[in-house]
Amino acid sequence: MSIRFGGLTAVEDMTFEVREGEVLSLIGPNGAGKTSAFNAITGYITPSSGTITYRGTPLAGLKSDRIAGHGVVRTFQKTSVFNGLPVLDNVLIGLHRRARQHPLAIMLGLPGVRRDEARLRDLAWEILDLVALRPRANEVAAALSYGELRLLEVAIALAAEPTLLLLDEPVSGMNPAETGAFMSLIARIRASGITILLVEHDMKMVMGVSDRVVCLNQGKIIADGPPAAIQQDPQVIRAYLGERYVRARG
Numbered sequence: 001m002s003i004r005f006g007g008l009t010a011v012e013d014m015t016f017e018v019r020e021g022e023v024l025s026l027i028g029p030n031g032a033g034k035t036s037a038f039n040a041i042t043g044y045i046t047p048s049s050g051t052i053t054y055r056g057t058p059l060a061g062l063k064s065d066r067i068a069g070h071g072v073v074r075t076f077q078k079t080s081v082f083n084g085l086p087v088l089d090n091v092l093i094g095l096h097r098r099a100r101q102h103p104l105a106i107m108l109g110l111p112g113v114r115r116d117e118a119r120l121r122d123l124a125w126e127i128l129d130l131v132a133l134r135p136r137a138n139e140v141a142a143a144l145s146y147g148e149l150r151l152l153e154v155a156i157a158l159a160a161e162p163t164l165l166l167l168d169e170p171v172s173g174m175n176p177a178e179t180g181a182f183m184s185l186i187a188r189i190r191a192s193g194i195t196i197l198l199v200e201h202d203m204k205m206v207m208g209v210s211d212r213v214v215c216l217n218q219g220k221i222i223a224d225g226p227p228a229a230i231q232q233d234p235q236v237i238r239a240y241l242g243e244r245y246v247r248a249r250g
């Protein structure tokens with residue numbers, strides 16, 4: 001696909017494939033086109049040309065909620081969280097959105113609804129266990145630490161039952177302990193069978209969790225391979241890793 005904003009080409013003839021069950025990271029310098037690619041995959045912008053296909057379904061041009069209905073879900077920073085509500089309720093709201101019970105059945109409190117309600121509650125607890133927020137389930141979201149809030153955003157995304165989860169810079173602003181916890185969360189999500197597409201600048205995290213890494217520079221893919229190969233790739237070092245290394249030392 002290609003993505004243009006007026007005269008500017010943000011993504012040029014980008015072709016890549018996310019394999020079922022893997023963690024794939026998109027890396028590259030600021031302005032390389034990572035977020036634009038993410039936005040196109042999740043329906044927040046329409047690519048100027050090309051196709052995006054998920055399990056045989058063309059996604060380009062569909063609205064984001066339709067795309068989520070096909071299992072392709074992204075996290076949203078803060079916007080998806082109801083600050084005044086308990087953590088558990090935030091996840092339940094996400095699950096209800098997906099479950100779509102008939103409003104009349106809910107109003108009448110039909111037995112099927114109560115069964116569903118119990119099932120959703122169990123699911124919510126399972127999700128909270130996965131993101132390690134069970135001990136905080138009854139706290140209002142506003143009481144969470146920064147790192148915990150980011151975990152809740154992931155929990156809400158998981159409530160939409162993704163088969164492909166997209167994470168946009170999930171550990172930016174986290175301290176090393178929070179980042180470490182987030183890395184093990186990614187491993188648990190992957191182990192549950194969900195495919196992950198990650199955009200991230202934290203190279204320790206990218207190299208630690210990814211099966212494969214795609215590096216973009218100025219809208220084009222310059223490398224695609226396992227983390228060990230990407231770290232050694234002269235083009236990647238020149239365009240991105242070298243610059244980060246110098247900045248980290250500087």
Ligand SMILES: Nc1ncnc2c1ncn2[C@@H]1O[C@H](COP(=O)(O)OP(=O)(O)OP(=O)(O)O)[C@@H](O)[C@H]1O
Nearest residue numbers: 005008009010028029030031032033034035036037
């Ligand atoms: N809505 C927009 N309108 C105009 N130009 C845009 C828009 N969104 C992105 N761009 C431009 O497209 C190019 C790619 O930006 P993009 O945000 O996709 O890069 P990125 O790799 O995600 O960068 P970062 O690491 O800084 O998030 C940049 O030159 C950016 O200025």
